[in-house]
Amino acid sequence: MFSKKLIQRLNHSSSVVVLTGAGISAESGVPTFRGKDGLWENYNVQELATPEAFNENRETFWKFYNWRRKLLNDIKPNLGHYALVDLENFLSDFTLITQNVDNLHQKAGSKNVIELHGNITHTYCIDCNFRTNRDEFEDEVDGIPRCPECNGYMRPDVVLFGETLDPECLTKAQEASATCEVFFSIGTSSLVEPAASLPYVAKGNGAYLVEINTEQTPLSVTADEALLGKSGKILPLLVMILDRFR
Ligand code: BJW
């Protein structure tokens, strides 16, 4: 399944970057955004993760995010998340860039994590920017949490379509991608910018590009290796082989 070249590269590389998307959490039971699972109460999940959805129907928007946040309380990281923790421990310079807001990489024990699209447990006030954890709210009457400082509307601290990413996170992610020797793109449809450009930045600077996905994506043709299958199966195998050849 893995080429000799990949194993050799990983054994001799000083810097590795991994970019993850919703697919890595799918085996934990977290729904992905696109495809047949990307639906919630007849809403298209892609359409709910927008500033328009927040502005036009705050109650539904919060209901959707509360549902996802509560779902995560009972959800555990899977073998794919844990294999990335092992990979981080093998390598001297390892950066995990995630588009996921589910906190599962940190729950598994990953340390150097860049959260490109925020974190679903964090919230901020749209008026005064006050920040806090969602769990710190009492259950609100109209389903929309209010700011304890100014009574403005709170919203989840996640990056919605058309919003800019935290510049510090994005710069770190771009720098790590531009200087790594091996880049993995795992469980992402490779459609959403600017995350989707990171593998190309890496490859353009000479990195060996590996994709792990259950399906082909627009990135597959550019990848040096496109491994078709579940990340929860492929990643533990990769770690086992690396361990044997160390
Ligand atoms: C498995 C598996 C298993 C399943 N194992 N694999 C340039 C060109 C065109 C448009 C733009 C552009 N630059 C910016 C844009 C606009 C927009 C964009 O990219 N649009 C495109 C869709 C056309 N980007 C933005 O708006 C971004 N902002 C920005 O760039 O600001 C500046 C700017 C704005 C406007 C114009 C120009 C510049 C912000 C993007 C924010 C994305 N936010 C969301 C919601 C986050 C909060 C939340 O979670 O609710 O992020 S949308 C959603 O998509 C979420 C995800 O992180 C993101 C990516 O999805 P992901 O992770 O890839 O999931 P899926 O479901 O798509 O794929 C899962 C994959 O897993 C599939 O491939 C499966 O096969 C696979 N899989 N099981 C392995 N077991």
Ligand code: ZN
């Ligand atoms: Zn406020």
